[in-house]
Amino acid sequence: MDFLHEVIQLYIERKDWFLELTGAHITLSLTAVLLAGVLGLLLGIWIAECPKVSGPVLTVANICYTIPSISLLGMLIPLLGIGNPTAVVALTLYGIMPMVRNTYAGITGVSSDIVSAAEAMGSTRLQIMLKIKLPLAMGVIIAGVRNMVVMTISVAAIASFIGAGGLGVAIYRGITIYDTAMTFSGSLLIALLAILCDGLLGLVEKKIKKGMHLI
Template identity: 55%
Template structure:
């Protein structure tokens, strides 16, 4: 194990340009997928919390998608969008919807009804209640869902190379196909570090918001 780790760090030094390139590719692919999933997921979460008849079908659909193996979902879109980054982004964004939809819906639904009734009694419109009360109060729950979704997406991005996309999965794929354990570990380790760093950043933001709410 120590020998492999030495080889891994030597690879980072000898092939720093290669690893920097695929790291940036990984961040770009996952970043775009995360932004798309966040926007669509939050919007869907708001819709199903405001229009109760849509709750069951929407949650059932995103739950069903989540049960599909990630590699199968990537393969499903190849005939539609071809191989490469585009297909990886689409599949990762769709796969990431469930945590965002569920956390947004849960965050809004767990707000004390008395708070909503008080706002209505003061003459607030539905839009004002949503924008100024529901979403701010649901922020920490939404961020918790975002945190889980981001880590999951960064990890799943590692298999995107199997459909011709870039990213850190390229190192893993090449390592597997050439029986190069050091290269496989090098790619996997960078994915883990990237996920941990992003998780730490979002966690810090989440704690800051919670602290701010307590002070207020």
């Protein structure tokens, strides 16, 4: 109870600081999510339409995904320096993998009979992609977005170790001055942010899947 009281007191006394860190964390994560979402979607569509390149692209994406986040940040520092730009690049590289994989799986999972019927009716490849494949694959793609968003919010905490902003600053400062309450406060806000985003995207995913069942 004493520790919980200490955490609550810290939130009250440093309310403005935590609000500023939360805003910076959301901005950092949102930037990476948008970049990874667009790039991952386009890459997923490309490899789904060009099967010959799917293997190499997925292999490279898997390799990037398995590199520890702190190691990836360290490798990018000599190229990009320290601060938010390096953190955004690292988070984008991590976020691309779920998007590529789920976009590819969703599009290739569309029934070939449906595609053949559309082709027989004179639909172009672009029309088939925009009006058939992507809508039918949207449930799987949203699942990838959900995974990417939660992961990005969580990994963004480590960005403070290279001078980037966000709630990781509270965690890093708490560790350096041996303040467990501050470390816990930053970690708790990141967890709550990730849970909130996951819940909202979960509702979107359910709505999309429900709509698909009605088609």
